[in-house]
Amino acid sequence: MRGATSVLRRLIGEPWNPAAALGMLVLLVLVAVTFRHYGISNDEEVQHVYGAKLIDWYRSGFSDDSAFTYKNLYLYGGLFDMTAVALAPLLPFDPYETRHLLCALIGLAGIAVVWGVGRRLAGPRAGFLAGALLALCGPWYGGLFNHTKDVPFAVLMMAAVALLVRLAGQMPRPRWGTVLGFGAVVGLALGIRVGALLLAGYTVATLAGWVLVQGVSTTRLREAGRGALRLLPALPVAYGLMAVFWPWAVLEPLNPLRALADFSHFHYPIRTMLGGTEYWMYEVPRSYLVWYLAVKLPLVMLAGAVLGLLVLPTAICRDRLSGEEGRTRVVGCGLIALAALFPIVWFTVTHAPGYTAIRHFLFVLPPLAVLGGIGLDRLLGWAGAWSLGVSQRSGRGLSAAVLGSLALALVLGREAVVLESLHPDEYVYFNELVGGVAGAVRKYDVDYWANSLPEAVEDLSEVIAVEEARTHRHRSYSVAVCAEPLAFEKLAPPNLHWVTDWTRADFFIAPTQEDCDALMTGPTVAEVERDGALLAVVKDLRKPAVPGESVEMARLRTGRQQRHWW
Numbered sequence: 001m002r003g004a005t006s007v008l009r010r011l012i013g014e015p016w017n018p019a020a021a022l023g024m025l026v027l028l029v030l031v032a033v034t035f036r037h038y039g040i041s042n043d044e045e046v047q048h049v050y051g052a053k054l055i056d057w058y059r060s061g062f063s064d065d066s067a068f069t070y071k072n073l074y075l076y077g078g079l080f081d082m083t084a085v086a087l088a089p090l091l092p093f094d095p096y097e098t099r100h101l102l103c104a105l106i107g108l109a110g111i112a113v114v115w116g117v118g119r120r121l122a123g124p125r126a127g128f129l130a131g132a133l134l135a136l137c138g139p140w141y142g143g144l145f146n147h148t149k150d151v152p153f154a155v156l157m158m159a160a161v162a163l164l165v166r167l168a169g170q171m172p173r174p175r176w177g178t179v180l181g182f183g184a185v186v187g188l189a190l191g192i193r194v195g196a197l198l199l200a201g202y203t204v205a206t207l208a209g210w211v212l213v214q215g216v217s218t219t220r221l222r223e224a225g226r227g228a229l230r231l232l233p234a235l236p237v238a239y240g241l242m243a244v245f246w247p248w249a250v251l252e253p254l255n256p257l258r259a260l261a262d263f264s265h266f267h268y269p270i271r272t273m274l275g276g277t278e279y280w281m282y283e284v285p286r287s288y289l290v291w292y293l294a295v296k297l298p299l300v301m302l303a304g305a306v307l308g309l310l311v312l313p314t315a316i317c318r319d320r321l322s323g324e325e326g327r328t329r330v331v332g333c334g335l336i337a338l339a340a341l342f343p344i345v346w347f348t349v350t351h352a353p354g355y356t357a358i359r360h361f362l363f364v365l366p367p368l369a370v371l372g373g374i375g376l377d378r379l380l381g382w383a384g385a386w387s388l389g390v391s392q393r394s395g396r397g398l399s400a401a402v403l404g405s406l407a408l409a410l411v412l413g414r415e416a417v418v419l420e421s422l423h424p425d426e427y428v429y430f431n432e433l434v435g436g437v438a439g440a441v442r443k444y445d446v447d448y449w450a451n452s453l454p455e456a457v458e459d460l461s462e463v464i465a466v467e468e469a470r471t472h473r474h475r476s477y478s479v480a481v482c483a484e485p486l487a488f489e490k491l492a493p494p495n496l497h498w499v500t501d502w503t504r505a506d507f508f509i510a511p512t513q514e515d516c517d518a519l520m521t522g523p524t525v526a527e528v529e530r531d532g533a534l535l536a537v538v539k540d541l542r543k544p545a546v547p548g549e550s551v552e553m554a555r556l557r558t559g560r561q562q563r564h565w566w
Helices: 002-012 016-037 044-059 079-090 095-122 124-135 138-143 150-170 176-190 194-214 218-230 234-245 255-264 288-296 299-319 324-350 359-394 400-422 436-440 453-471 485-489 513-518 554-558
Strands: 271-274 277-280 477-481 496-498 507-511 524-530 533-540
Touching: 016 095, 016 124, 044 079, 044 095, 079 095, 095 124, 095 138, 095 150, 095 324, 095 359, 124 138, 124 299, 124 359, 124 400, 138 150, 138 359, 138 400, 150 176, 150 194, 150 324, 150 359, 176 194, 176 234, 194 218, 194 255, 194 324, 271 288, 288 324, 288 359, 299 324, 299 359, 299 400, 324 359, 359 400, 436 533, 453 477, 453 485, 453 496, 453 507, 453 524, 453 533, 477 485, 485 496, 507 513, 513 533
Parallel strands: 477 496, 477 507
Antiparallel strands: 271 277, 507 533, 524 533
């Protein structure tokens, strides 16, 4: 009986694997219930059009090449956009709701990959903690629903890293299935963003790491060479998939490098906020990305990642001598550290352009979460060892491990509560270093996607309903909006219509991002707030503003309440 119990515990990984499965089920339910709550981001319309144009290129027999001259979208792959366009007629949702659902499901797959990598490198508890850290990270969870390039790209990059870890364990004769799978993932990642070329460097680093942990010798170098040759079939697979979803890249051999050069030297008139100072995107300080990561990620995730980096040298020294599996973990941990840190170092050293906070670097969050899971797991392990020592010396059952686990559960639970309070604007999350979202408004890029617009439109509709019920007069109203027209027109009732001439508008809707709400004056009739942070306002332009006038009616007189997950 004890033997059967032992086998069962090994199969399920004590309680951590079932806990991870339950967590994924909860996340799936949350996505299914809430994916319609999120607004249309500023980029989604042009991305959707680009996906349709790429499909039209194939449908026309390669004669309709308008996709390759449509804005600058040809510099990106169209994998996600083409998939969303193809799925839209098949699902009973608005096309943009379909995009949000598809992106969220891909993002959940990324959490599963993080769990799997953490579990492989440091055990079931580390895997569970890594997945939990990513799931409870506001920029990741909120981004699941409208960062429709950044999240899929991040998931594919992490999946490629996971396959490299597997390849390291199969050296010097990696299995063909793993090789071809790696090529497919690389090709799909290139089908979204040219930044996937980083994976070539990660592959070289994996081979070099395998040689180092095995012991540098002529024999090992030859085996590494043979292993590298066995990876070559991944190249045509990757190139073929890239060509399907990013056809511009293969129209000329050097097009991917041209795209990479363009992205490295973006000089568009886009402004960004950092610590209360406004910069043009090409003038941001070198510390831009590090600074934003420090204030955008949960402190428990940052602390866990730092601890994970600190314990890696000790783990590497131990695992290098513990057999083939241990040496594979060494290569894997080094690769995770590289994937988490190299893009940050590259951005800082090259002084690259930056804007919209960490959006373009969401792909470093999954490896950071793995490091965080390893660090927190090691912390709980130390607490358990200390407790055992105390118990053996004193005969008392004092368990720092239990207390540490409870404390960690409370910290993670608090992050869940914060995300619930921000819903459906989780991506605006900032940590306690800047006083949360309330301390970040007007000092950092907060609601750069104008995700608060749906709630503002709903508030305006309720304000008008109250006014018309009082006056018994019904008519249509013109609305000026400091956001993309589509995001408003998809939501507005028939009595509200968009106008381009703001001076002729009855109402004005604006996010507080870049102080857009200050562009027009009038009494504020509704506000969208989260955790004390003002995200958007609705102003009545039909009458002049009165200094000190309070918000009229919106939440109080219409009973407007924040939408919750439930």
